[in-house]
Amino acid sequence: MQHVNIGILAHVDAGKTSLTERLLHHAGVIDRIGRVDSGDTQTDSMEMERRRGITIRSAVVSFALDDVHVNLIDTPGHPDFIAEVERALRVLDGVVLVVSAVEGVQAQTRVLMRAVARLRIPVLVFVNKIDRGGARYESLIADLTERLGLSCVVMSEVDGLGTLDARSVPKPLTPSPALAELLAEHSDTFLSAYLENEGSLTTEDYRAEVIRQTRRGLVSPVFFGSARTGDGVAEVTAGIRDFLGGAAETASDDELRASVFKIERGNAGEKIAYVRVFSGELRARETVRFHRPGPGGLRVFDGKITAVRVFERGLDTVEAAAGPGRIAKVSGLKEIRIGDRIGVEEGKSEAAHFPPPSLETVVRPVNPADTPALFAGLRDLAELDPLITVAQDDETRRITVRLYGEVQKEVIRETLAEQRGLAVEFTGTQTVCVERPTGVGESVWEIGDGRNPFFATLGLRVGPGAPGSGLTFGLDVELGSLPLAFHKGIEESVAMALSRGLHGWEVVDCAVTVTRTGYFSPISAAGDFRKVAPLAFAEALRRAGTEVLEPVSRFEIELPADAVSATLSRLVEFGGLVTESSIRGARAELGGTLPTGEVHRFDQQLPGLSHGEGLLSTEITGYRPVQGPPPRRVPTPAAL
Incomplete structure (x- = not known):
């Protein structure tokens, strides 16, 4: 059986969760269709999601379409939860983009599609709400082309558009000059065949080319319908099977490659990782290696899997090995985090498609005695959403958290109240800025110079780096002048020191060069260099200046x-x-x-x-x- 992982993307309120319900009902997974307003949908399982009528956490449901097994990821539409969408994009084989026939292409739709286009993910479009007043057809197709840059293959016509009696009518995929021109734009092979003998190309030739180009992200079939009534859902379901069914890509070898895109907590508080397998197999009771990029380089962990459950039908999972194309819930990996790569390390980390949170706010418990419990609770939340950066000041003990917006702030407040009984308040929200060196500064800390309590001599030069370069670390001393562990300690300490510049902001685009080193053997240790490095860096940065x-x-x-x-x-x-x-x-x-x-x-x-x-x-x-x-x-x- 083929396996394909698809995502449902849309601007908030376009109807993606309602479409998910219809797809599950059409596939025979559920007998009754839930409603977002009623809070009884399959994928909105959190109490807050049901109460607010929005998707907050990505959810996975599964169903079979003949010989194609589909894992469907329902993602949030609200921009405050864009990080959930980013994590889902990394494991998808295709996307169903839901667009309202009334509102059409909205601002958030364009943000989502820019990321999808960068990754060349295949896209099917479902134009929802054709039975609402003001629904559009021709102008909406034009918007999909002009505003989203999609090469649309229209699969539906509509009778009674904009009325309660609106019906989607399947449009046969038959040879036509317009379709031939569209396909020829993306394929020289098809263009040659068309020019040599137009009459020899059959309906099946056209269909096969549409399928091939859809799976390569070149063209996008467009279906019209109504998730409310179920009209047109059968056609988009068949489209998922036919156009996306073979879109999954796996490595040519059998080595394990998998990616973690979501983590939740079990009933006993244990971590359960949602993992997409690209090649090889994940099995219970096996030890695996997983990798995580960090400031000091790639970190490597080993862990033993205690259970692997794959999605089988709806939200149900069964214990089984997870092979290529499967999504599994994996237990037993205590150190696992979102974004970790399991198995073979490919040598490069995946770049984020959306920016990190731009707001930082102070979080205080209403009862000051709850400060330790609040810090622990926020750290647990940060593990479920790694772009929520939690920090605590060493002196004031004040806690800060970075987030995207006010809705996310309210979700954190409600989560802490429901899960931990903590009442909190947010104060001092400010925009997260960065600092960049404006000049060049140097600092030397000598052993025994009166201000250096450590057995380590270290000189650093700090200056501006190229835009977007982050930290550039170099040596103006011989690598063998210090033990390798000492050099590593200096680099890691400098990377950590970048988190606080002259005005308290993270320092970016910074070039740091080691200009002098010295130590006493056997007294000096790597710890001495780790402790003196931030002191030398701070002094050199102060002399360089920042903006x-x-x-x-x-x-x-x-x-x-x-x-x-x-x-x-x-x-x-x-x-x-x-x-x-x-x-x-x-x-x-x-x-x-x-x-x-x-x-x-x-x-x-x-x-x-x-x-x-x-x-x-x-x-x-x-x-x-x-x-x-x-x-x-x-x-x-x-x-x-």
Whole structure:
């Protein structure tokens, strides 16, 4: 049996969870279709998800379509939980993009599709809500092409569009000049066959080419329907089987390669890892090796698997070995984290497709005596969502957490209350900035110079590195002048010291060079160099100087055309720069950049500016020097 892992992606409220319910019902997995409003859907299992009517954590459900076994990952649509989407993208073989026939391509849809396009993940489109007033057909297909860059193969027509009697009518995939032109754009082989003898290409030839190009992410079949009524679901289900069924890619050898994209806690608090297997097999009672990139290089762990359960039907799992293409729930690996690679190390880590959280806030328990319990609870949450960075200041004991937005903040508050009985409050929210060296500074700490209590002589030179380079570590001394463990200790300590610059922010694009070393044998130890390295780095950085940079977000706004003027004025007040604008009838779109620190404040004012109809989507695109006095990070905690 073939195995394929697909994701359901959409702007919030486009109907992806409702489509998931319909797919499970059509496949015979469930007898009754749940409703998001009622809180009884299969994939929204958290109490908060049911209460709020939104997806917070990715969920996996499974069903069979003839000889194709499908693992379906339902992902969040709200931008505050974009990290969940990123983790799912890394293990997908294909995507079903859900678009509302009324609202069409929305700002968040474009953010999602940019990441999908970068990865060349095959895409099927399900245009939902054809039975709602204002539903569109031709103009929506044009939007999919123009605004998302999709090469659309339309698989449905619609009767009674925009009425309660709307019905999706399958459109046969037959030879036509328009389809031939679309396919020829992506295949010289098909173009040659078409030009040599157009009449010899059969319907099956066209269908085979559409399947091939879909699986390569070149064209996208588009289906219309209604998840509410189930109309058109049979056709998109067949599309998943036919167009995505053979899209899974596995390595040519039998060595184990697998990736962890989600972790949850079992009833006894044990870790359960959700793992996608690319090659080889995961078996219970076997010892595996897994890898994790970190500031000091690649970290390697060994662990013994106690149980492997693969998804079989709906949410049900069975104990079995997990082979290529399977998604498994793996128990027993105590040190496992999201993003770890199990088995063969490929030599490079996967780059993030979405930026880390841009907000940092202080978290306090209402009862000060609960501070240790709060810290422990937040650390557990950070293991389930590694982009929630938790830290505690060594002196003040204040706890900070980084997150994406206000909704995520409320989810953390409710989770701590429900799972640990902790009442908390958030204060001092600020935008996460970074620091970059502006000059070159040097520092030398000599053994016995009166201020150095360690048996280690160390000189460092600090200066600006290339944009996007992170930490560049070099030597102006002979490698053999120190034992290798001492050099490693210096590099690891410097990497940790980058977390706190002159103004308390993380230091980026920094070139650090070791200019002098010395030690007393056998008194000196690697620990001496680990302790003196941050002191030398701090002094050299102070002499070099730094500038503070604030994050800048790219924004896209959809709003009524008559609200453009007022919105433009407010954007300028907040330091925004509009680079794109268009008006389509009564609707308008604006695009540009805005300081990330102003995004939340502007978002709060957008409803008043746009008669409650404005939609804003943002993503961090880079940094720029702060205008005016540089902000300090308060407090300045040492990150965990």
